[in-house]
Amino acid sequence: MSTGRSKQRLLIHACCAPCSTVPLERLDSEYDLAVLFYGPNIHPRGEYQLRLADQRKLCRRLGVELIETEYRPAEWGRSIAPFRNLPEGSQRCRACFRLRMEQTARIADQRNFDLFTVTLTVSRHKNSKVLETIGRQVAEDFRVAYLAVDLKKKNGYNVSVQRSLEFELRRQDYCGCSLSLTEAIQRRRKSGTVER
Numbered sequence: 001m002s003t004g005r006s007k008q009r010l011l012i013h014a015c016c017a018p019c020s021t022v023p024l025e026r027l028d029s030e031y032d033l034a035v036l037f038y039g040p041n042i043h044p045r046g047e048y049q050l051r052l053a054d055q056r057k058l059c060r061r062l063g064v065e066l067i068e069t070e071y072r073p074a075e076w077g078r079s080i081a082p083f084r085n086l087p088e089g090s091q092r093c094r095a096c097f098r099l100r101m102e103q104t105a106r107i108a109d110q111r112n113f114d115l116f117t118v119t120l121t122v123s124r125h126k127n128s129k130v131l132e133t134i135g136r137q138v139a140e141d142f143r144v145a146y147l148a149v150d151l152k153k154k155n156g157y158n159v160s161v162q163r164s165l166e167f168e169l170r171r172q173d174y175c176g177c178s179l180s181l182t183e184a185i186q187r188r189r190k191s192g193t194v195e196r
C-alpha cells in the first residue's frame with residue numbers, strides 16, 4: 001500500500017499495559033504507532049479503570065498516541081453468549097478476539113491507518129496462528145491489513161514481565177473477563193497464585 005509517508009501507520013489493540021510494552025518497543029522503529037484501548041471484556045469496572053490508568057501511564061512515558069473507547073461490557077457479553085460455558089482457549093476466546101479486532105480494524109479504517117494488530121500474542125496463553133487467522137479474516141471487511149507478529153518470540157513474555165517491573169505496571173493473574181476471573185480463582189485455590 002503506497003501512503004506517501006515514510007512509515008506506515010499501525011494501530012495496536014491493547015487491553016493491558018504489560019502486554020503493550022513489547023510491541024511498542026519492537027515495532028516503533030518500523031511503524032508510526034498508536035494504541036487503541038478497547039476492553040469490553042475486562043471485568044469488573046474497577047479492573048478496567050486500573051488497566052486503563054496503566055495504559056495511559058505507559059503511552060505517556062513512551063510518547064505514543066492512545067485512543068480510548070467507552071467501557072461497553074455488554075458488547076463482550078453478546079459476542080461470547082453462545083460460548084459462555086466453554087473454557088478459556090475455546091471458541092469463547094475466538095469470539096472475544098474477533099470482537100476486539102473488528103473494533104480495532106474499524107477505527108483503524110476510519111482514522112486512515114494502514115495496518116492493525118494486537119498485543120495478545122505476547123501471552124503464552126494465546127495462540128498466534130489463531131489470532132493471525134482471525135485478524136486476516138477481519139481485515140477483509142475493512143481497508144486495513146492485519147500485521148501478523150508473534151510477540152512471544154525472542155523471549156517476548158519475559159521481556160514484558162521485565163518492562164512491567166521497570167515501568168511499575170501492575171500485572172494480573174487472569175486474562176480479563178468475568179469467566180477468566182472465576183477460572184483464575186479456581187486455579188489459585190488449587191495451586192496458589194498463577195502468573196500469566
Ligand code: SF4
Nearest residue numbers: 041093096175177180
Ligand atoms: S479468557 Fe480472555 S480472551 Fe478468553 S473470553 Fe475471557 S477475556 Fe476474552
